[in-house]
Amino acid sequence: MRNKSYALFVILLILNVITTNAQKCNYSLSGVVIDSSNDKPIVGASIYLEGLNKGTISDFDGNFKIDSICEGNYHLDITHIGCENNQQFIEIHDNTKIRIVMNHFVQMLDGVHLLGHKAENTTQAAQNISSKNIQNNANENLSNLLGTLTGVSTLKNGSGIAKPVIHGMYGNRVTILNNGIAQSGQQWGNDHSPEIDPLIANNIKVIKGVGALEYQGSTLGAVVLVTPKDISQDPHLHGASNYFFQSNGLGNGLNLTLEKGAKSIAWKINGTVKKIGDRKTANYYLNNTGNHEANLALQLRKQFSENWETKIYASTFNTELGVLRGSHIGNLTDLTEALQRETPFFTEDSFSYNIESPKQEVHHHLLKLLNTYKISDDEFYTFTYAGQLNIRKEFDIRRGGRSDIPALSLNQMTHFLEAKHQNKIGDDIEFKKGIQYTFTNNTNDSETGILPLIPDYLSHQIGAFALLNKRINRWMYEVGARYNFTYQNVAAISKTTPRTIINYNNRFHNVNVSAGVRYRTLKQLHWAFNIGLASRNPAINELYSNGLHQGVSGIEEGNVNLKQENSIKTTLGLEGNVYQKWFFETLLYYQYIKDYIYLNPQDEFRLTIRGAFPVFTYEQTNAQLFGLDLGTSYAFSDVLKMGAKYSFLQGDNLSENIPLINMAANNALLTLDYQLPIENTFKNTSIGIEYHYVWKQNHLLTSQDYAPAPDAYQLLGFKFSTEKHFDKTKWYFYAKGNNLLNVAYRDYLNRLRYFADDTGRSITVGFRISF
Amino acid sequence: MKLKKLVIAMLVGLAFTSCQKDDPIIPNEEEVITTVIYTLTPEVAAEETVVLKYYSDGTNTNNGTYTQTGIIKKNTTYTGVLKVLNETTDPVDDITLEIKEEALDHQFFFTKPQGVNINYTDKDDNQHPIGLSTKFITDNDFNGGDLTITLRHQPNKSGANVPEGDITNAGGETDVEVVFNLNDEK
The missing domain is CATH 2.170.130.10 (TonB-dependent receptor, plug domain)
Known part of the structure; x- marks a missing residue:
């Protein structure tokens, strides 16, 4: 499979070279290169015409000009130290003038843009x-x-x-x-x-x-958007191949992408295979912690007319995940024993790629159909259908040769329909609205021979939303509302014997509203304030889950009497920079949740034949969460930058006046990045070091956990990346190191901390070619 | 054309739609253990046979019940036989057979009260004890107390002191852990 893909890749690479056309050759391409952050010209940016082997450098005013270009289609490659590479596809039929806007790579620290781009x-x-x-x-x-x-x-x-x-x-x-x-x-x-x-x-x-x-979903918290890149408009075949090796777990992975934009039909295909074996802590192997993965995604785009475009997206995700053998335990006594051990039970001195029980096997398939109907540049409709199939099997160590039979086997089918409309009212109001429908069908496979942890159910969800934003000078206002109706039909198996089927019908109405305002004090200083009210209905597992959860050594019981949660959340953000040298941003947030649903450990242990187990029941309380995210960076020069990030979070169960569990410990990150000034031979060559400090989670009572929260820890890392641009291809190389000092540590939010240390030193190297 | 597609998509969606979830198949819970019986037969036939029994309905929704018939005497040697059952099935499933079959992966451990000594009298293919058959010996110090019987699945049967019945280095998962309060007359 892998070899075939490579062969195809090479053939396509060769075919791609045979594309040039020569006619009149006296045209010129000129323009200006501008910095996106301050609209100032960029001096010394390299502009390169692929295929012609022609290039130039922008002058003191950001201007450039390339002469004697033949009529035809070209790829333009613009680079500048400290900036994201800019690639453009242009058609030359005449003397052409263009404006190129470049974004600074690390405007801030990577990923820290609290207030949005x-x-x-x-x-x-x-x-x-x-x-x-x-x-x-x-x-x-x-x-x-x-x-x-x-x-x-x-x-x-x-x-x-x-x-x-x-x-x-x-x-x-x-x-x-x-x-x-x-x-x-x-x-x-x-x-x-x-x-x-x-x-x-x-x-x-x-x-x-x-x-x-x-977006439809229970958005009491945030939404994570994973967006594949649209297929480019470029009518030529392009592709990339990305390979990595990871020393910890001897992991290998390969990703291939091929795409071709065309007026008739544009396509893109993307595939990944990964194989990682047993990880290693600073001192010993974590046996049975490998994972294997094979994924494929296909994108198609067809323009049926000026205003109607259809996109199809199909993807399949398949993985097998090992769970540390020594973390599979029977009861509380086993857990107590495991907690006292230096190294987990079943630790062996050898590495393996094999994955045995306990393990998870998960498949996820998605098909999406998106139609966009454009009325004007400012107004369009979209119609979406998406179907998903999720198959999850979890395997435990079982008696009587049953380890090959999953202990949990769930199939979930989802159908989603959506119609959206977006337009502009006047010059400055943007209005977006839509309706959505989701059908979910969740079924346990009875092959397990174990009473399911969560019952079979189906649910219908109908939702509608409207969002509006308006800009007046330095102000920007935004309001939005969503209404969701959810119907759940559950067919549960009784907890007591003789087993019978119990049916439940639930109907929930959820309303979410949110409003925000943003104000620009100075060109480089922005304030943003946001307030939102949200309600979330109890999920199926919170209502009906029932069973022995060996993973947590507890009996988990749903509560059919749960009501909706209601939350209010406010955020206040500030982002700005001083002379494009010192960037800073802060985000303060406070969230109050009425009737917060959580797993409450009960006072008494249940004495089963397997020994004593704590009982956890879903209950409701009033809770608050508040925190602070800070990010700052300072550019000593164009090539040397320092950055710092800090996060603080606290969660409280207000009704009982105790902390909330599973809240991340406070942490800080310091980085130093240096861009090597060798732009003539290698592009974007940078080297950086990272220092990560995680405090101990002290906001926790000893009675809330089996073991005290792990101690604070510090990790050191590095990263290096460089690029080499050839006529038709670009070569990328990167290397990074995590936990360089091979520190033995445990993290509060990693459940394996009860049994073993976290992963030790790991060096990753990667290589990517794109054309 | 566009509308047509949308309508088709809608219909496809609705075709899968229903308002009543089908009844699930109730899984056959063949792995459940409901009952542990420890039968102590005295070597001197004239003495009384003692039966220690733990029973639960296998649902984890309530605590199990302990019963003892007969009284364990001081200074007596008994032959102990353990039996593990799943009584939720009809006929009752004798899990003991499964344990015997997978003897290499199983071992019983006993945490004894004062004045009791328990010796393994059976062995698996590696000459390690299983614990289904034992010698149960009381001496003059015996005065009742808690006897914990633990069945471990996939223990390290050759771990330090494990063949002698010490659970400390055994590992594995607990399949059974029951505590009998011997000679408790409430």
């Missing part, structure tokens, strides 16, 4: 992970990538299984959108990773506030 005109807090960052971290899963953002942390079950926590919210309270479609799977599980391949994405964004209301 400047061009976006929004009051909401948005954070981005750029495509460069995604590609230079090809070995990471989606959650770990998100974890690099301020205010985002990851709830883990080993290094392969992770889910994002945003401002203390996770699971049912965070919606993840894959290409605009709410990811539908078993989101409730703390050990269930989102089934999305980040390498298909060009941009990963976290949004909070008004903009989040556009």
Whole structure:
């Protein structure tokens, strides 16, 4: 399979070379290169015409000119130290003048744009992970990538299984959108990773506030948008191949992309294979912690007329994830024993790629159909259908040769329909509205021979939203509202014997409203304030889950009497810079949740035949979460930058006056980046070091956990990246090191901390070619 | 054309739609253990046979019940036989057979009260004990107390002191953990 893809890649590469046409050759291309942040000209930017081997450098006023160009189509490649590469496709039929706008690479620290990108005109807090960052971290899963953002942390079950926590919210309270479609799977599980391949994405964004209301889902927290890059308009075949090797776990991965824009039909295909074996802590192997992954995505775009365009997106995600053998335990006694051990049970001295039980096997398939009907440049309709199939099987160590039979086997089918309309009222009001319908059908496979943890159900959800934003001089206002009606029909198996089927019908009405305002004090200083009210109905697992959760050594019981949660959240942000040298941003947030649903440990242990187990019941309380995200960077010069980030978060159970569990510990990151001034031979060559400090989670009572929160820890890392541009191809190389000092540490949000240390030193090298 | 597509998409969506979830198939819970019976037969036939029994309905929704028939005497040697059952099925499933079959992956451990000594009298293919058959010996210090019986699945049967019945280095998952309060007359 891999060899075939390579062969195809090479053939296509050769075919691509045979494309030139020569006619009149006395045209010129001229223009100006501008800095996006201050509209000032960029001096010394390199402008290069691919295929002609012709190039020039912008002068003191940012101007450039290339003469004697033949009529035809060209690829233009613009680079400048400290700036994102800019690639353009141009058709030359005459003397042509263009304006090139360049963005600074690390305007701020990567991913710290609390108030959204400047061009976006929004009051909401948005954070981005750029495509460069995604590609230079090809070995990471989606959650770990998100974890690099301020205010985002990851709830883990080993290094392969992770889910994002945003401002203390996770699971049912965070919606993840894959290409605009709410990811539908078993989101409730703390050990269930989102089934999305980040390498298909060009941009990963976290949004909070008004903009989040556009998406159907239980958006009490934030929305994560994973957006694949649109197929370019360029009519030539382009592609890229990205390979990485990771020393910890001897991981290998390969990603291939091919795309071709065309007036008739444009297409793009993207595939990833990954194989990572047992990870290693500073001192020992974490046996059975590998993961294997194979994903494929296909995009098609067809322009049927001036105003009607159809896009099809199909993707399949398939993974097998090992769970540390030593973390699979029977009861509380086993856990107590495991907690006292230096190294986990079943630790072996050898590395393996094999994945045995306990493990997870997950498949996720998505088909999306998007129609855009354009009425004018400012007004258009979109119609979307999306179907998803999520298949999850979890395997435990079982008696009687049953380890090959999943202990949990769930299929979830989702159908989604949406119609949206967007237009402009007058010059300065943007109005967006839409209706959505989601049908979910969740079924347990009885092959397990175990009573399901969550019952079979189906649900219908109908929603409508409207968003409005208006700009007046230095002010920007935004308001939005959403209404959702949810119907759940549940067919549960009784907890007691003899087993019978119990049916439940639930109807919920949820209303979310949000408003924001943004004010520009000076050109370089922005304030933004946002306030939102949201309600979320209890999810199926919170209402009906029932069973022994071996992962957490507890009996988890749903509560059929739960009501909706109601939340109010406010954010206040400030972003600005001083002379384009010192950038800073802060985000303060406060969230109050009435009837916050959480798992409350009960006072008494249940004495089962397997021993004593704590009982956890879903209950409601009033809770508050508040925090602060800080980011700043200082540019000593064009080539040397220093950055710092800090996150503070606290969660409280107000009714009982105790802390909330699973809140990320406060943490800080310091970075130093140096751009090597060798722009003539290699482009964008940078080297950086990172220092990460994580405090101990002290806002926790000892009675709230089996083990005290882990101690504070500090990690050191480095990264290096460079590019070499040839006539038709670009070569990228990157290397990075995590936990360079091979520190043995444990993280509060990693459930494996009960059993083992976190991963030790890891060096990753990656190589990418694009054409 | 565009409308047509939308309508088709809508219909496809609705075709899958219904308002009533089908009844699930109730899984056959063959792995459940409901009952542990420890039968102590005295070597001197004249003495009384003691039966320790733990029973639960296998649902994890309530605590199990402990019963003891007969009284364990001081200075007596008993032959102990353990039986593990799943009584939710009809006929009752004897899990003991499964344990015997996978003897290499199972071992019973006993945490004894004062005045009791328990010796393994059975062995798996690696000559490690299983614990289904035991010698249960009381001495003069015996005065009742808690006896914990633990069944571990996939323990490290050759771990330090594990063959001698010490659970400390055994690892694995607990399949059974029951605590009998011996000779407790409430």
